Amino acid sequence: MHGDMAMLLLADSRLPAGGHAHSGGAEEAVRVGAITGPEDLARFLRGRLATAGVVTAALAAAACEVGSNPQPGRWQRLDAEADARISSPAQREASRTQGRLLVRTTRRIWPSESLETLAQAVPDGAHHPVALGAAAAAAGCEPRQAALAAAYTSVTAPATAAVRLLGLDPVLVHRLLADLAPALNDAAHEACVIQADDWSDLPAHAAPALDLLAEQHLRTEVRLFVS
């Protein structure tokens, strides 16, 4: 039962791990005019969930499973699978920055072998979903709960960013998030069909527009969000 509570803490934007500094491409999409209002935002979120969201959910579920039997080699192999699924260097850097901060924070909240071995195995900062799964394991979550938290944060960060950047009605934007509940559940469900220790077949959905937005964002001088 305490896995439920831990999942809520991990998914909460108030977790002091720097998640609020990332917009998941929404800031650049707003800047270039690809998101101008709630309809664009709804399509953006649905596309992000079906690509980056599904992939991070699957990696987080796999990491949660590794966390129950953590070994340095397993962490490094899973982190390499994450690397192969993120072709944009800007997104890899953002993912590792968030992963590093998350490990630093959650090590103090849930001291555990899972997070200690991950920090040692990937000293430059594990990818965010790997860190999230490791923290979920440390906190007593099941892989499905880790996947839900990962899929959830993949859409809540850009949704909140869009509210701030475009001055959208926050209630309306929360309605968009509520509409994503079935897709979010499906993503978490799909994420848990894992072959133990063979992660080559995990989802690898790419989003070419997100890659372009992430690279462009780094070249934009005035930014509110890191990514």
Add this chain to the structure above:
Amino acid sequence: METLRSDPPLTLRQTGPGVVHLVSTAAGPLGGDHLDLTIDVAPLTSLSVFSVASTLALPGRSLLTVTARVGSGASLHYSPEPIVLADGCDLRVQVRLELAPDASVFWREELVFGRHGEPSGRCHTRLDATVGGVPLLRQELVIGDPATHDSPAVFGTAHCAGSTLLTGDLPRERHLADGCAVLPLAGPGTLVSALAPDTVELRRRLEWGERLADKTLP
């Protein structure tokens, strides 16, 4: 060239030393077709694969699998003409590239979301590239799914998407232009990724990125 074997609707023709063209000798792929292409490039040899025309994916469920193994010191250039996803098609493409650590590869894929004036058919592609058994790039694209197709996060307003994977001795530099990015991967390779309103522009963008990713290209 050691072995060259094919059956319609896909025929292989040797058109030069180390050069093969894919020739469509029937309409397709269409519903029920399962096309399978296996390429083995022996160590220290080189092979180029082109096609004489674009491939039109026709209505119904079809499957295209491509497996390429590229040995030590070998090079493979693969750049067939685009696959056009006709309305009603349901095409699955699975590509597996198994590369030796010092293999050099140029692998281009272009997809067109429907013929002129028609909505796109459905397509699900997956590319898995490994170098010495270590994953370099795993990438799936889903085209024509009404829930996500017009998402500003996925394809935006583009009508074509393409990418070129390059490996070998390459500069690790990022470049960006309208609708095209040159993305050094975490492993030993670079992905050129482009979105465009039409096939001419898609090719122009990819070629721009390819020349920056590999400065030895003409």
